[in-house]
Amino acid sequence: MIPIKLQIQHIHKAFKNHVTALEDISFSISQGEFVSVIGPSGAGKTTLFRLLNGTEDCTKGQILIDDHPMENIRRQQKRQFKKNMSTIYQDFCLVENSSCLENVLTATLPDMSFFPAVLGLYGTARTEKALQLLTRVGLAEKEQEPVKNLSGGQKQRTAIARALMRQPSLLLADEPIASLDPVTGRQILSLLKDIQQKDGVTVLMNSHNLELSMEFSHRLIGLNNGRIVFDGSPDEINDSVIRTIYGNSSVCSLNKNRKDVGL
Numbered sequence: 001m002i003p004i005k006l007q008i009q010h011i012h013k014a015f016k017n018h019v020t021a022l023e024d025i026s027f028s029i030s031q032g033e034f035v036s037v038i039g040p041s042g043a044g045k046t047t048l049f050r051l052l053n054g055t056e057d058c059t060k061g062q063i064l065i066d067d068h069p070m071e072n073i074r075r076q077q078k079r080q081f082k083k084n085m086s087t088i089y090q091d092f093c094l095v096e097n098s099s100c101l102e103n104v105l106t107a108t109l110p111d112m113s114f115f116p117a118v119l120g121l122y123g124t125a126r127t128e129k130a131l132q133l134l135t136r137v138g139l140a141e142k143e144q145e146p147v148k149n150l151s152g153g154q155k156q157r158t159a160i161a162r163a164l165m166r167q168p169s170l171l172l173a174d175e176p177i178a179s180l181d182p183v184t185g186r187q188i189l190s191l192l193k194d195i196q197q198k199d200g201v202t203v204l205m206n207s208h209n210l211e212l213s214m215e216f217s218h219r220l221i222g223l224n225n226g227r228i229v230f231d232g233s234p235d236e237i238n239d240s241v242i243r244t245i246y247g248n249s250s251v252c253s254l255n256k257n258r259k260d261v262g263l
């Protein structure tokens with residue numbers, strides 16, 4: 001794993017329909033942090049993740065990777081950066097008819113030459129690594145199981161193993177527990193925390209679940225209406241901060257808010 005420093009500087013994002021999803025967003029993330037981006041629906045969380053994983057471009061501002069603007073990084077470096085960053089999603093984005101092992105191995109396709117990639121000839125080293133990762137995420141017995149036969153939690157574990165296959169420095173977790181029941185969601189966050197603590201992987205998560213975000217993160221970034229309205233540790237979260245992030249109408253107290261935001 002190659003440590004990376006990520007700096008977001010004065011990012012704006014406006015869409016063609018003139019909706020401004022993000023305004024003047026700035027923050028930095030150091031290697032090994034566990035950061036959660038929280039905020040109400042429409043606050044801009046997904047848009048921020050789409051800028052970070054390169055699915056969208058910002059209208060203004062810049063993303064710096066190790067002090068270099070992302071858009072200026074030469075093709076090879078950009079490929080290296082993408083290799084250093086993996087994303088997991090709410091809906092897992094797995095190939096349902098393929099086995100867990102095959103899904104994990106697909107992470108290596110961008111690094112393979114044409115014919116082995118087309119023929120699915122991953123080789124012993126890649127296969128052993130994929131099997132080790134499936135063991136790491138608790139799916140040693142499921143390697144040949146088609147993904148369609150797995151539970152939601154097992155699917156997210158497979159997606160995490162696939163994300164780890166390229167030894168990322170940064171793991172973007174886009175609503176990783178939104179499709180899961182609370183017990184399974186907590187298990188998945190425990191796994192992400194273990195990966196962050198033991199491997200030093202930076203985890204940047206986007207979540208509606210305030211309570212679990214507070215429990216598992218070092219730092220919370222609160223978005224409201226496209227702007228950062230809070231950036232601090234879970235200890236600094238109080239009723240006033242919650243009202244600032246989620247709005248007055250939905251919140252009376254921390255405990256009540258936890259229910260209001262789906263906890």
Ligand SMILES: Nc1ncnc2c1ncn2[C@@H]1O[C@H](COP(=O)(O)OP(=O)(O)OP(=O)(O)O)[C@@H](O)[C@H]1O
Nearest residue numbers: 015017019020021040041042043044045046047048
């Ligand atoms: N492709 C798009 N075109 C136009 N507007 C968009 C597009 N994507 C997002 N938006 C708008 O940008 C704003 C932020 O949306 P975004 O999906 O980032 O919010 P969010 O915080 O992730 O919400 P949720 O928690 O409901 O997923 C919203 O007003 C949304 O309608």
